[in-house]
Amino acid sequence: MIEFELEGYEFIELNKLLKITGLTGTGGEANTFIVDGEVSVNGAVETQKRKKLREGDVVQFQGQEVKITKAY
Template sequence: MAVSFAVRGEYIQLDQLLKAVGLVGTGGQAHAAVEAGEVRVDGKVESRKRAKLRPGARVSFAGEEIVLVPDA
């Protein structure tokens, strides 16, 4: 089941998202996961640690899926 995450503003960086939802404890762990090819955005492996993610994007990591939605 996917978890919704409200994006404040225009976008959130991938590393910040992974920390915000608690899938990693530090930015270093987020960077390592991205470098290892463990993070997918919209079904494709994402190699940019600071990729700008906008509402509508789907992020998969560690068996979890996060769907970005606009902040109401």
């Protein structure tokens, strides 16, 4: 599992997370995977490209999981 730490922010948008973590090559590619229903958040398929992810959320994509954490 990959842990992504929110640094100074309350949330990150789903498409940005996929790009920043390297799970997709570009933001456009991330958007396509999301709209096609290939990404899940907390076990449910998510099709909102700009879904706000907060601490504790878990994203599943192509066999990978990313857990959102927060710096204190």
